[in-house]
Amino acid sequence: MKNIYIYLLFSVAIMFSCVEDFDVDLNSTYERIIIQGSISSERKAHKVVLSKSADYFSNQQTPRISGATVTISDGTDVFTLSEVSPGVYETDTMTGIPGRTYTLNAIIEGEDYESSCYMNYCPPIDSIQIGYYDYGDYQMEDTFVVVLLYAQEPETEGNYYLWNVYKNEVLETDTLSEKWLETDLFVNGMYISGYQAQWLVANTGDTLTLEMQSVVEGYYDYFYQVMSVTDWNGGPLAGPPANPKGNISNDALGFFLAYSLERDTIIVPPIDERILLEWF
């Protein structure tokens, strides 16, 4: 959490800063195996992507790994994933069950990689609303909107949430940096009223779907660790950069996440029916 404040301070520091491209020769390092995968409480084909690391300036997509054997088990059943495109493996259509621990197993070039993740329960969404800020003269009829969340946060401590937003059924937040994560640390057991869960550009009449995922603490940490070495790099105000700590065995990087989710949909109303948010 301190990262956010350091970043805030940092953003003040760079208010008057300038940026230019910088040439540097970087060393190489040995190839790592990367696993990006998830299983959720939604009924669908769940996806695991296997890839390899590359030189930082390789300037092409990192290599995908084909021909691996990938399975996910919930302790009783074992689901085998099949390769649908190079490096992308999917289960058959199935539903994950909250409260279970899922184990991913991948055999890549004879090496065994494993990861386990608990699927936490997700509280239901009461409703969502659309909020907006008053930009005065700069206000446009359709602009930046805020998706507000209303929900009861459960009594149990240590819940972590991730929010995605879909616009007209297309995932808007398709990279990690666009997702928003929060802990229940200061709001445990409270009724959440008008929490700003996502921000996006949308027009009146657009259909927005807010997806709330209940994720594990390790993923929340992983998100902040990735952000701290990429978009939220605090420079000299932050500590030395370090590799984000995923949950895959055998020196592989990445994360295997099990999550449960809830969704709610709203059609963006005309501006006078949106909730005016106060700047301060």
Added chain:
Amino acid sequence: MKYILFGLLFTLFACTTWAQKKYTISGHITNASGEELIGATIYEKNSKLGTATNTYGFYSLTLPEGEYEIEYSYLGMETQDQKIKLTENLKINIKLEEREKVIEEVIITAERKNENVLKTEMSTIKLQAKEIKQVTALFGEVDIIKTLQLMPGIQATGEGFSGFNVRGGSPDQNLILFDEATVYNASHLMGFFSVFNNDAVKDVKVYKGDIPAEFGGRLSSLLDIRMNEGNLKKFEATGGIGTISSRLTLEGPIIEDKWSVLISGRRTYADLFLLLSSDEMINSNKLYFYDLNLKTNYKINEKNRVFVSGYFGRDVLKYGDMFSWDWGNYTLTTRWNHLFSERVFSNFSFIYSKYDYKMESGDDLYGFKWVSDLEDLKIKADLTYFLNPNNTVKFGFDGTYHHFNPGYASGPSGDPIVMPESNALEYAIYLSNEHSLGKNLKINYGLRASAFQNMGKATSYNFDENYEKIDSTVYDQWDIYNTFYGLEPRLSINYLLNQRSSLKASYSRTKQYLHLASNSTGGSPLDVWVPSSPNIDPQIADQVAVGYFRNFFNNLFETSVELYYKNMDNQIDFKDHAVLSLNAELEGEFRIGDAWSYGAEFFIRKQQGKFTGWISYTLSKAERKIPEINYGKVYPSSYDRPHNLSIVGVYDLTKRLNVSATWVYATGNPVTFPSGKYEYEGMAVPIFTERNSYRMPDYHRLDLSLTLKGKYKPNKRLRSELNVSVYNVYNRHNAWMITFTQDPENPGVTKAEKIYVFPIIPSLTWNFYF
């Protein structure tokens, strides 16, 4: 060791009892406004014996009965000679007058300005507020610490930062004292400015090694800043209007020659421009800092003086009512100077200091509050016994009560995060003697015995070898649950080759019981200080240094070469992704190891004449080895900058106009860059291998400034000067940081970017006095 010292002292006392009849000349040396001068020299011409005033302007010289010619001098002041007949103890208070600078070049008298050669002390730098003012400053904001960064062995922690490293030590290893009170966070506004308002500062001295036995508690250096005492003769106002801040200092006597007061303030006003905006979104934002210094000085009589000084400074960052964040230091020092006799000077201090920060956001419903503070209460007694011209004995003690409140945060749910509070006691006794053995050899030996105790009410966590918490122990109020103690010997030797040159050597051991939980180079206002505890041993440093000091052209040029080696044990670093705030189990994030540094420092300085300035060059190396970091391999410290060169020149073109130039060059700081990348959810995530295996680009910069003084009119009280300065004249884009970024749409495309903060920056400052 201690017994040997005591034994030695007894011998000295014994020696003096049966010597011939001796008398003492003592007193205070001040400038025209009654301000005490620190380090003014007193020199007896025939016997070539001398001394210097202490930090309170007091001197004492004991000589056999006889006739003497005494010379009183201070840099930039007219020297005074006095013939005296010493048949009884004499009290001589001297007032030195400032010398007109321009005529100085003409009369280079055979003055004794070779203090740097004669003193045993080495690895020290002394600056006067006047000198600091002449160096070109960022935004025209005169900054003590940034001037010090131009000195050998002292480096800036980063571009534009007012944090500093001394001889490869980390920034938290510097003891920063402002009128004896510890300043825990000496920087404002992201570290770009230091908290010391130069108008309120009299004298600055840095010890880079060879720290006197009376000081302790930090490994690498002591920065001793003394506040002005206030004019005892007449009312005076000094001030300035600058590009980003304005300053005003008022001082004067309440009772002439007896009681003076000084009040000095500074505030930045960048945010005041925001008020011009009619937009509430903009004009309700705040971003500023201010400093307030207060001092009063009362001379009860010749034997007793009282000083009270305080500092209060704060940074405020505010976004309307939604979010506010402020932090700052408070210090209060009460001192009593007492002369037990002409030869025994004493000072007793009672000191309070505090650092705190507070962050608040949101309304009552979703409000969030985060506070943290650290408080010190300290008592200190320092006595100096001017035994004879060959022995000056210092002894005393200090005791500090620390209270730590590392963090408390609460949100709307009302379940706060509380980091356990704790207390500690730190105390020390010391004894030292500056001893002249014959004409050419001087030794200063001292011993400091220090102790540190953790005290309840506190919660102490116990960790296993993997730094996982096993359990915790709760201690009651006043319960002392852990004690560290140790001896810190200090030794320095000066062998005078002739009146122009000397060889010096020193050894010192220092211990540090408080540590800053910060893993960034720049530091942040959220950093908390952590006491040594059952989990964290005190840091220990041993430093040896040798130096050759030589003055040229009648002491017009001072030069020195110093070599040092410093070994530091129990050095602190942190695990990857360490959580350093609001973490009750903070100690589990610490990783302990060793560090060492060595280097050579070259220095040439000219302090008199039309042309003044210095050249400093440091060649150094600083490394660390911590088992859990960088796979246990040696890595360069984040402050390792092999080459560091500063050239500072000030030239008086006419009586009214002077120009000043500064050029600095330094190797870039070591940094960690990625060696590879991988893709995760549309992000190019870097892979890091070795710690600090790359370097930032070399740093260099030229600053120029021009000061025009108003015409001098004898019957006009107001005097003013205009200063035009240009920071980074040739607009070098010195890297503040290097980032690695990706194309937002395609993680396959990556590049490195350089962020620079200070391009060419001109600024204008108007200063006045009346």
